[in-house]
Amino acid sequence: MLKIGLTGGIGSGKSTVARLFEIHGIPVYYADTAAKEIMSTDEVLQQQIIHHFGANAYVNNNLNRKYLADIVFKDKDKLALLNSLVHPATVRDAMRWMSRQTAPYTVKEAALIFESGSQAELDYVIAVYAPKTLRIHRTMQRDRIDREEVLKRMKNQIDEEIKMRLGDFVIYNDEQQLLIPQVNRLHEQLLELAK
Ligand code: ATP
Numbered sequence: 001m002l003k004i005g006l007t008g009g010i011g012s013g014k015s016t017v018a019r020l021f022e023i024h025g026i027p028v029y030y031a032d033t034a035a036k037e038i039m040s041t042d043e044v045l046q047q048q049i050i051h052h053f054g055a056n057a058y059v060n061n062n063l064n065r066k067y068l069a070d071i072v073f074k075d076k077d078k079l080a081l082l083n084s085l086v087h088p089a090t091v092r093d094a095m096r097w098m099s100r101q102t103a104p105y106t107v108k109e110a111a112l113i114f115e116s117g118s119q120a121e122l123d124y125v126i127a128v129y130a131p132k133t134l135r136i137h138r139t140m141q142r143d144r145i146d147r148e149e150v151l152k153r154m155k156n157q158i159d160e161e162i163k164m165r166l167g168d169f170v171i172y173n174d175e176q177q178l179l180i181p182q183v184n185r186l187h188e189q190l191l192e193l194a195k
Contacts, residue, residue: 001098001099001101001102001103001104001105001106001194002104002105002106002123002124002190002193002194003095003098003105003106003108003121003122003123004105004106004107004108004122004123004124004125004126004190005107005108005110005113005118005119005122005124005125005126006018006021006028006107006108006109006110006125006126006128007109007110007111007112007113007114007125007126007127007128007163007167008111008127008128008129008130008160008163008173009111009130009132009135009154009157009160009163010111010135010139010150010153010154010157011130011134011135011136011137011138011139011142011150012128012129012130012135012160012173013128013130013138013173013179014109014111014128015030015109016173016179017109017126017128017171017173017179017183018030018107018109020179020180020183021107021183021187024183024184024187025103026103026105026106026107026187027101027103027106027107028106028107028108028109029094029097029098029106029107029108029109030109031090031094031108031109031110031111032109032110032111034090034093034094034097035086035087035089035090036063038086038089038090038093039063039086040061040062040063042089042093044089045085045086045089046058046061048085049063049068049082049085052081052082052085053067053068053071053078053082068082079156083112083116087112087116087118090110091116091118091121094108094110094118094121095121104190104191104194104195105123105190105191105193105194107126108122111157112156112157113125114158114162114163114166115156115157115158119166123193124168124169124190124193125166125167125168125169126167126168126169126170126171126186127163127164127166127167127169127170127171128170128171128173129160129164129170129171129172129173129174130172130173130174130175131174132154132160134174134175135150135154136150136151136154139153169186169189171183171186
């Protein structure tokens with residue numbers, strides 16, 4: 001079974017594209033959602049987080065998100081440290097999850113595939129492209145946040161042009177090209193590759 005990565009910048013439309021693959025019956029692993037869950041359920045990861053960030057990182061075994069967020073959003077190194085703990089755990093979990101699926105291919109939707117080097121575990125990567133101004137606008141509307149906040153979140157991601165060059169396939173979600181036909185075509189192509 002093929003393992004497909006699906007990535008793109010904040011607000012590019014990764015989750016929207018992922019839902020279109022789900023309509024075709026393709027199982028999708030949402031790395032962001034899974035990572036949040038794993039931080040409360042993976043015991044090894046939990047111990048590592050407590051070791052580096054202190055016992056206050058958990059309250060009654062539940063992740064203390066506010067406490068951790070206050071630390072990592074003020075300190076770039078601490079954010080990198082947290083990512084370096086959570087990322088391998090998510091990659092392991094995604095691989096376990098993908099290997100349990102029975103579809104011809106599965107999709108892993110994640111913002112930081114190239115940044116974390118996790119493309120090595122995947123057969124192909126789809127990059128979703130949208131121009132920066134559109135991505136900012138979409139994210140401001142979706143999350144009800146201001147432009148500065150969006151730009152802050154974008155800072156940890158590699159340049160969009162580089163990301164598009166690294167991808168094996170590109171989906172243009174730029175309001176110039178229709179999204180659904182592109183996903184339909186790619187789905188057929190991936191079914192062929194999976195044979
Ligand atoms: P993030 O990395 O922040 O999770 P994302 O890449 O997953 O973002 P989405 O959440 O899929 O992006 O899209 C961002 C917003 O833009 C959402 O509110 C979504 O509904 C909207 N959007 C995405 N693509 C389109 C489109 N083609 N037409 C209209 N709205 C769109």
